[in-house]
Amino acid sequence: xxxxxxxxxxxxxxxLFGSLLAGCGGGEKSEKANGGSKQGEKVExxxxxxxxxxxxxxxxxxxxxDFEKKYPNIKVKYEVIADQYMxxxxxxxAGGQGPDVFYLxxxxxxxxxxxxxxxxxxxxxxxxxxxxxxxxPMLDAFKGKDGKIYGFPKDYSTLALFYNKxxxxxxxxxxxxxxxxxxxxxxxxxxxxxxxxxxxxPELARLYYIAESKGGKVVTDxxxxxxxxxxxxxxxxxxxxxxxxxxxxxxxxxGATWGGEMFGQGKAAMVIEGNxxxxxxxxxxxxxxxxxxxxPTINGKKTTMAYTVAYVMNKDSKKKEAxxxxxxxxxxxxxxxxxxxxxYALPTRKSVAAELGFDKxxxxxxxxxxxxxxxxxxxxxxxxxxTNNFNNxxxxxxxxxxxxxxxxxxAQKTANSEIESx
Amino acid sequence: MKRMSTKRMWREAGASxxxxxxxxxVLLLFIIGPILFAIFLAFHKVQLLGTTSFEFxxxxxxKRMADDTRAKIALWNTLKYVVIVxxxxxxxxxxxxxxxNAGLKGQKFFRIVYFLPTLTSSAVLxxxxxxxxxxxxxxxxxxxxxxxxxxxxxxxxDVALNAIMIMNIWATAPYFMVIYLAxxxxxxxxxxxxxxxDGANAWQKFWHITVPYLRPVTSFVVVMGLIGTFQLFDQSxxxxxxxxxxxxxxxxxxLLIYQYAFKTLGTMGYAAALAFALAILIFIVTLLxxxxxxxxxxx
Numbered sequence: 001x002x003x004x005x006x007x008x009x010x011x012x013x014x015x016l017f018g019s020l021l022a023g024c025g026g027g028e029k030s031e032k033a034n035g036g037s038k039q040g041e042k043v044e045x046x047x048x049x050x051x052x053x054x055x056x057x058x059x060x061x062x063x064x065x066d067f068e069k070k071y072p073n074i075k076v077k078y079e080v081i082a083d084q085y086m087x088x089x090x091x092x093x094a095g096g097q098g099p100d101v102f103y104l105x106x107x108x109x110x111x112x113x114x115x116x117x118x119x120x121x122x123x124x125x126x127x128x129x130x131x132x133x134x135x136x137p138m139l140d141a142f143k144g145k146d147g148k149i150y151g152f153p154k155d156y157s158t159l160a161l162f163y164n165k166x167x168x169x170x171x172x173x174x175x176x177x178x179x180x181x182x183x184x185x186x187x188x189x190x191x192x193x194x195x196x197x198x199x200x201x202p203e204l205a206r207l208y209y210i211a212e213s214k215g216g217k218v219v220t221d222x223x224x225x226x227x228x229x230x231x232x233x234x235x236x237x238x239x240x241x242x243x244x245x246x247x248x249x250x251x252x253x254x255g256a257t258w259g260g261e262m263f264g265q266g267k268a269a270m271v272i273e274g275n276x277x278x279x280x281x282x283x284x285x286x287x288x289x290x291x292x293x294x295x296p297t298i299n300g301k302k303t304t305m306a307y308t309v310a311y312v313m314n315k316d317s318k319k320k321e322a323x324x325x326x327x328x329x330x331x332x333x334x335x336x337x338x339x340x341x342x343x344y345a346l347p348t349r350k351s352v353a354a355e356l357g358f359d360k361x362x363x364x365x366x367x368x369x370x371x372x373x374x375x376x377x378x379x380x381x382x383x384x385x386x387t388n389n390f391n392n393x394x395x396x397x398x399x400x401x402x403x404x405x406x407x408x409x410x411a412q413k414t415a416n417s418e419i420e421s422x
Numbered sequence: 423m424k425r426m427s428t429k430r431m432w433r434e435a436g437a438s439x440x441x442x443x444x445x446x447x448v449l450l451l452f453i454i455g456p457i458l459f460a461i462f463l464a465f466h467k468v469q470l471l472g473t474t475s476f477e478f479x480x481x482x483x484x485k486r487m488a489d490d491t492r493a494k495i496a497l498w499n500t501l502k503y504v505v506i507v508x509x510x511x512x513x514x515x516x517x518x519x520x521x522x523n524a525g526l527k528g529q530k531f532f533r534i535v536y537f538l539p540t541l542t543s544s545a546v547l548x549x550x551x552x553x554x555x556x557x558x559x560x561x562x563x564x565x566x567x568x569x570x571x572x573x574x575x576x577x578x579x580d581v582a583l584n585a586i587m588i589m590n591i592w593a594t595a596p597y598f599m600v601i602y603l604a605x606x607x608x609x610x611x612x613x614x615x616x617x618x619x620d621g622a623n624a625w626q627k628f629w630h631i632t633v634p635y636l637r638p639v640t641s642f643v644v645v646m647g648l649i650g651t652f653q654l655f656d657q658s659x660x661x662x663x664x665x666x667x668x669x670x671x672x673x674x675x676x677l678l679i680y681q682y683a684f685k686t687l688g689t690m691g692y693a694a695a696l697a698f699a700l701a702i703l704i705f706i707v708t709l710l711x712x713x714x715x716x717x718x719x720x721x
Contacts, residue, residue, distance in 0.1 A: 021503070084664065086685075087684040090471060090684060090687070093471055093472075094470035094471050102614075111686075111687050112471070113689070114471030114687075115469060115471040115472035115473070115687060115688075116471075116473045117471045117472035118472075203555060250577065252557065252574065252576055253559060253574060253577060254558075255556045255557035255558035255559070264509045315472065334476070346631065381687075384685065384686060385686060388665065388681075388685075391665065391667065392665075392666075392668075392669055392670050393669070394668055395579070395667060395668045395669050396579065396668075396669040399579070399643060399669075401579070401669070401670075402624035413491075414492065417489055417490070417491070418490070418492070421486045421489065421490075422686075422688060
């Protein structure tokens with residue numbers, strides 16, 4: 001009996017020490033692999049991104065395979081971070097375990113660039129890379145305050161008006177060209193609580209361009225300024241559509257999780273979504289007849305949002321040359337063409353866009369057209385804080401709990417006090 | 423002779439510490455270390471990403487809480503949650519345990535059924551409930567069928583926190599029920615027999631024997647409940663997609679800590695200060711509870 005106990009104790013102790021040693025050993029080994037990127041030796045570069053749908057994954061895999069064929073001594077290890085992408089990336093970067101190359105949303109870029117966790121890419125760029133081929137606003141989104149480029153945009157999405165052809169026919173209305181027309185059309189398309197004319201996402205990411213349409217600014221000098229009467233005036237119609245006209249609703253009011261789903265289920269006749277909604281609608285609701293149009297003009301001006309994501313390099317990466325080769329390929333003409341060939345995302349290179357002909361595709365043309373006048377979803381390092389407070393209070397105005405002006409005033413105050421005490 | 427014994431003492435002590443060392447090492451590394459580091463962080467302005475920096479700011483992080491509107495909302499939500507959930511789940515657990523212990527038919531079956539919610543992970547549970555809470559979901563259908571008003575459980579700021587409360591009471595009560603059941607088995611039958619001889623009815627027996635006898639266990643259940651509810655995070659996180667919305671209605675202290683620690687850059691120190699404050703708050707409430715329950719125990 002005594003002997004068994006002793007053996008057990010010894011076993012557990014050995015296991016504990018063993019696992020500790022194994023932990024240390026692992027660190028040592030990986031460091032060695034990092035350091036030695038000698039000629040002929042295979043280098044493994046890690047690439048992290050969020051998952052997409054299966055078709056997107058297949059496209060990326062193909063692009064990476066092509067890359068590995070072109071550079072046989074570089075191996076790409078692709079990791080999917082499915083949920084809470086930025087939290088995971090930030091934690092891993094802080095812990096010194098960040099991937100060599102990873103996706104970065106323009107929205108998060110200024111704050112991350114400011115911390116110095118990213119490698120500036122200017123010194124790697126060669127003439128062959130043809131930097132002027134990129135759509136300028138998308139490229140500018142990843143420039144630091146120092147004027148250096150920290151990432152190259154892999155693709156972008158803009159917003160467009162999606163409309164249900166059948167419902168428009170039944171109601172006998174035309175696709176709206178101005179925001180006032182949209183409001184009138186929405187009333188005619190609404191059928192009580194069954195079908196709403198317009199599906200709204202009451203969040204800043206989707207309302208930013210509307211908020212600034214009357215000349216007000218959401219962000220001034222890296223601080224919230226959305227309580228500006230001009231911003232309130234611009235957003236008031238959205239709230240009125242929900243509360244007075246009862247012609248607009250947010251997805252969760254009809255039991256949908258997002259606008260595309262609400263639209264697909266036939267609970268909204270119009271939504272404003274990006275090109276990610278096109279394949280979703282075609283696959284999930286094959287019988288739905290829908291069209292896209294440019295977003296109705298406000299004050300006679302065309303506006304929309306653009307969302308873009310770049311490949312960036314970790315400053316602590318031990319394989320910067322190989323990492324750059326990967327970024328160069330993925331955002332180069334060849335890689336981008338493969339990646340965007342199916343139209344899930346739009347190419348940020350003008351030459352690729354022209355080659356793939358998305359500007360002639362009936363569903364995607366309005367989205368491509370938007371690129372030239374779109375507002376990129378990004379504004380300074382404090383936008384995450386500003387957005388959080390805006391969204392919180394805008395919902396309360398949208399639901400009719402308090403007047404919009406008052407809600408935004410309080411949200412602005414909270415946001416700015418958070419920014420000041422940062 | 424004396425030297426020998428000290429030597430032996432040292433050797434024995436040394437041996438015992440050698441045996442303890444793996445455990446001590448793990449404790450220091452994973453429990454004591456992080457706690458000390460968190461306290462250290464609470465007094466600094468911390469930037470962990472890129473160029474790591476620690477700047478000593480004294481009590482600034484704690485002063486900041488006083489002006490933080492969202493911290494106040496989070497604290498208010500958490501307190502509301504604690505005040506409603508802890509008594510509800512404790513009473514429900516006690517009632518469930520008492521009925522299961524009453525010797526009814528099929529009590530083994532019900533014991534299993536009641537305990538099932540505890541076995542599900544809270545993340546999965548939340549997802550299932552979100553599906554049921556959906557505007558066109560099961561719960562609204564049932565409410566409609568019996569002629570009660572329906573709610574936008576997830577989207578309406580007035581009911582979102584209540585939805586989480588219902589979910590959590592339902593999920594946690596069975597766990598405490600099991601603890602109560604174990605304690606109930608401990609009550610000597612002779613007490614009930616004596617009470618019966620004195621002409622006590624079932625209610626009187628429950629109120630005058632079962633409840634007082636279970637007081638130490640109740641104390642434990644309430645303390646564990648307090649700690650658990652003050653730390654509410656996963657449900658409201660999944661419920662609101664990490665935002666604490668709609669309109670801050672599901673923002674809890676721990677969710678706020680998470681947001682400051684991981685969502686915004688450079689506020690790790692403030693997050694640590696909030697966490698430290700929460701720990702103190704839980705500590706005080708627990709002490710208060712112990713004090714109160716002691717004063718009551720006159721039996």
